[in-house]
Amino acid sequence: MALKLAIASALLYGFCWTQFFYAFDCVLWYSALIQGFVLGLLAGDLATGMILGGGITLLTISMVASGGIEPSDIAFAGSATISIALINHMDTGTALTLAIAMGLIGEFFTPVCYTIANVFPHMMDKYAEKADIKGMKRTSWLGALTMFVVSAPVAFLTVYLGSGLVDTILNATPAWILTGLNVAGGVLPAIGIAVTMKIINQPKLTPVFVLGYFLVQLFGISVMGAAIVGFCVVAILLAADSIKAQTAVTADDDDD
Amino acid sequence: MTDKREQGTKISVLTKKDLKKAYFNWHMWAESCHSFERMQGMALCRAFCDPLKKLYGDDTEGLKRALKRENQLFNTEALIGASVVGAALSMEESMMGEPEDEKDEAITSVKVGLMGPIAGIGDALDWTVLKPIFLGIACDLALKGSWVGALIAVLFAVALYYEGSAMFHLGYNLGKSTFAKLLGSSIFQKVILLAGAMGLFMMGALGASYVSLATPLEISISGQDPIVLQEAIDSIVPGLLPLGAIFGIRGLMKKTNNFGIICLIIIGICLLGSFVGIF
Numbered sequence: 001m002a003l004k005l006a007i008a009s010a011l012l013y014g015f016c017w018t019q020f021f022y023a024f025d026c027v028l029w030y031s032a033l034i035q036g037f038v039l040g041l042l043a044g045d046l047a048t049g050m051i052l053g054g055g056i057t058l059l060t061i062s063m064v065a066s067g068g069i070e071p072s073d074i075a076f077a078g079s080a081t082i083s084i085a086l087i088n089h090m091d092t093g094t095a096l097t098l099a100i101a102m103g104l105i106g107e108f109f110t111p112v113c114y115t116i117a118n119v120f121p122h123m124m125d126k127y128a129e130k131a132d133i134k135g136m137k138r139t140s141w142l143g144a145l146t147m148f149v150v151s152a153p154v155a156f157l158t159v160y161l162g163s164g165l166v167d168t169i170l171n172a173t174p175a176w177i178l179t180g181l182n183v184a185g186g187v188l189p190a191i192g193i194a195v196t197m198k199i200i201n202q203p204k205l206t207p208v209f210v211l212g213y214f215l216v217q218l219f220g221i222s223v224m225g226a227a228i229v230g231f232c233v234v235a236i237l238l239a240a241d242s243i244k245a246q247t248a249v250t251a252d253d254d255d256d
Numbered sequence: 257m258t259d260k261r262e263q264g265t266k267i268s269v270l271t272k273k274d275l276k277k278a279y280f281n282w283h284m285w286a287e288s289c290h291s292f293e294r295m296q297g298m299a300l301c302r303a304f305c306d307p308l309k310k311l312y313g314d315d316t317e318g319l320k321r322a323l324k325r326e327n328q329l330f331n332t333e334a335l336i337g338a339s340v341v342g343a344a345l346s347m348e349e350s351m352m353g354e355p356e357d358e359k360d361e362a363i364t365s366v367k368v369g370l371m372g373p374i375a376g377i378g379d380a381l382d383w384t385v386l387k388p389i390f391l392g393i394a395c396d397l398a399l400k401g402s403w404v405g406a407l408i409a410v411l412f413a414v415a416l417y418y419e420g421s422a423m424f425h426l427g428y429n430l431g432k433s434t435f436a437k438l439l440g441s442s443i444f445q446k447v448i449l450l451a452g453a454m455g456l457f458m459m460g461a462l463g464a465s466y467v468s469l470a471t472p473l474e475i476s477i478s479g480q481d482p483i484v485l486q487e488a489i490d491s492i493v494p495g496l497l498p499l500g501a502i503f504g505i506r507g508l509m510k511k512t513n514n515f516g517i518i519c520l521i522i523i524g525i526c527l528l529g530s531f532v533g534i535f
Contacts, residue, residue: 212460
């Protein structure tokens with residue numbers, strides 16, 4: 001089981017580093033949702049895999065690689081943590097804490113990959129010098145393959161060696177620490193939410209956030225249901241805006 | 257300044273199929289082999305390989321020059337930013353036959369000038385608003401143990417591919433001048449504002465669903481039943497503690513932007529709270 005999941009994690013993480021197909025890369029290869037699905041299926045416990053994947057995704061939901069640098073290696077956090085948690089039957093709170101540690105460890109690895117990647121544009125230059133289109137295309141495949149070969153073993157070793165240690169460590173840990181980690185597991189998803197609020201950066205719209213919060217808190221409607229209400233709120237804002245625009249036609253509208 | 261395209265003198269060399277293929281290649285390689293030095297430059301060059309070969313035909317010297325021109329530093333958000341890629345390709349086509357020096361200058365300045373602002377719009381719309389909304393719904397289902405969460409993520413990715421495709425063709429069709437004008441118009445700002453409202457609303461909904469914090473504290477008064485603090489809070493404003501946690505972390509972010517430090521502070525507070533018994 002440990003070997004099987006370690007190999008699967010290595011393949012998932014390595015594939016993340018090929019960064020094939022931008023949108024699929026950002027949303028799927030990188031996402032703990034897909035990693036949870038695949039690893040959960042392999043471990044024979046799809047539900048737990050999805051719960052771990054959902055928890056980790058929520059934590060990292062708003063992370064944007066602006067300028068190409070991630071604040072934390074989401075792919076590593078997901079692929080390594082979910083496997084270790086599945087092997088050791090870890091609870092979600094502890095797994096989230098582990099995911100953060102893994103994300104920060106993985107972050108050190110990102111610059112290594114970007115530095116290695118510097119080689120390939122120069123190879124590309126050489127082929128461009130000869131107008132060798134085939135050679136250029138080969139270079140991009142070679143680059144992606146190199147990224148895979150460099151990164152996959154890191155995830156393999158982490159899961160394979162790490163999963164054996166975790167049990168020993170958890171058994172030796174006092175109860176109040178485990179309780180504390182569980183509490184942290186409940187609070188940590190707030191980071192993803194707070195980061196999103198910060199990036200959207202519309203302090204005037206804070207009431208909309210509070211509206212969404214208490215709609216769910218007080219009436220217990222599902223997130224999907226809330227999305228529908230949210231959409232209506234935005235539609236009302238848009239309608240109010242266009243009524244305003246109709247009463248005061250500006251020169252700006254001609255451009256639209 | 258008007259494009260040749262707008263004067264109606266331009267003959268299209270690139271077919272619809274060429275454009276589709278160019279976008280596919282751009283999307284495929286956009287972040288692959290991302291390096292500190294060129295960032296997405298290699299991906300842009302990779303996407304332009306075939307179109308440039310077609311445009312230059314037998315002119316090998318020109319082709320060499322063009323390939324090197326497109327292998328320079330480039331970095332944007334690859335979906336809405338695909339419009340910059342489309343605009344650059346449209347310039348390569350419309351400037352065919354003009355001196356290479358002029359092309360170097362014109363195309364590079366459009367690429368470098370637009371990539372930043374467009375990336376800002378793309379990051380704001382695709383990744384800070386749309387992604388949390390759709391993955392938020394996916395997480396909701398996943399946390400209930402359902403595989404449908406993974407399916408929603410897949411559908412979202414497919415939709416993003418086509419969004420990028422639409423932007424690529426928009427950039428290609430508009431050419432550089434109209435494109436720059438559009439960028440300056442207020443419509444983008446409006447879209448970002450409304451999308452931001454939707455994003456904040458969803459964050460509220462997700463926060464209420466998945467941030468949890470409660471206290472086991474009891475206040476004992478002699479001769480009466482002890483007051484369970486959590487019950488007292490719930491009877492006044494339910495969900496006050498998680499909401500406080502969210503705004504607390506939001507406040508913390510004004511002090512530091514370091515993800516690791518914020519995590520450590522939260523875990524530290526939780527451990528301390530658990531040790532003294534307030535959580």
